[in-house]
Amino acid sequence: MRLTGKSALVTGGASGFGAAIAETFAQEGAKVTILDLNGDGAAEVADRIGGVSVKGDVTNASDIEGAVMAARRHGETLDLVVNNAGWTHRNKPMLDVTEEEYERLYDINVRSIFHMTCACVPVMREQGGGVILNIGSTAGIRPRPGLTWYNSTKGAVNLLSKSMAVELAPDKIRVNCVAPVIGATALLESFMGVPDTPENRAKFVATIPLGRMSEPRDIANACLYLASDEAEFITGTVFEVDGGRTV
Known part of the structure; x- marks a missing residue:
């Protein structure tokens, strides 16, 4: 198994990409801790995979610190962190996005990574290294209209991952970003801005050369590779x- 002896913390692990990442990591031998605002959902996934869960808000520094402590208690170290939790406003003209929606976007998609970095990097430095994976998006590379402010948060995540990697390399902390295309998650209808019907899905699938949306397993498998020793360089x-x- 590729993650035997590793301790992992996954945010937003109660459903979607996060749940698949947590499950895959556990199957590969990691001791997994899940942090999610959906405490019941996180507990259900954790029970299924033999992990532990923490109910908490990724925009709250104290909740992040508590999750890091829980992961260390569960796994004795903190080797892997996956910043997966994310949110989007509904697809609509950029001037229709409220200031409250804008602030929530940056709190969940970007500020959460700031809090996690402040909490986990000292731990990883002390133990001699680790791996941080940030879930970005193709929205930060090839943006779709109607999601301008969301796109900007994912552009930030994509770039900050590179900058973090350069700064933390001397500490043997690897940082990478996984950028999924639109997938069938709880946020799908918000991304599309129209009802989730086969006809509307087909319009988005038509822009993806391989002919389908991303699945949670796709993202989980990418994270598994980047978290493993196979990706040590x-x-x-x-x-x-x-x-x-x-x-």
Whole structure:
């Protein structure tokens, strides 16, 4: 198993990409801790995979610190962190996005990574290294209209991952970003801005050369590779898991 002896913390792990990442990491031998605002959902996934869960808000520094402590208690170290939690406003003209929506976007998609970095990097430095994976998006590479402010947060995540990688390399902390294309998650209808019907899905799928949306397993498998020792010389990448969307 590729993550035997590793301790992992996954945010937003109660459903969607995060749940698949947590499950895959556990199957590969990692001791997994899940942080999610949906405490019941996080507990359900954790129970299924033999992990632990923490109910918490990724925009709250104290909740992040508590999750890092819980992960260390569960796994004795903190080797892997996946900043997966994210949110979007509904697809609509940029001038229709409220200031409240804008602030929530940056709090969840960007500020959460700031809090996690402040909490986990000292731990990883002390133990001699680690891996941080940030879930970005193809939206920060090849943006779709109607999601301008969301796109900007993912552009920030994509770039900050590269900058973090350069700064943390001397500490043997690898940082990479996984950039999924649109997938069938709870946020799908918000991304599309129209009802989730086969006809509307087909319009988005038509822009993806491999002919389908991303699945949670696609993102989980990409994270598994980047978290594993097989990727020990890979840092600062934005790994596009997009079926060719950004080509």
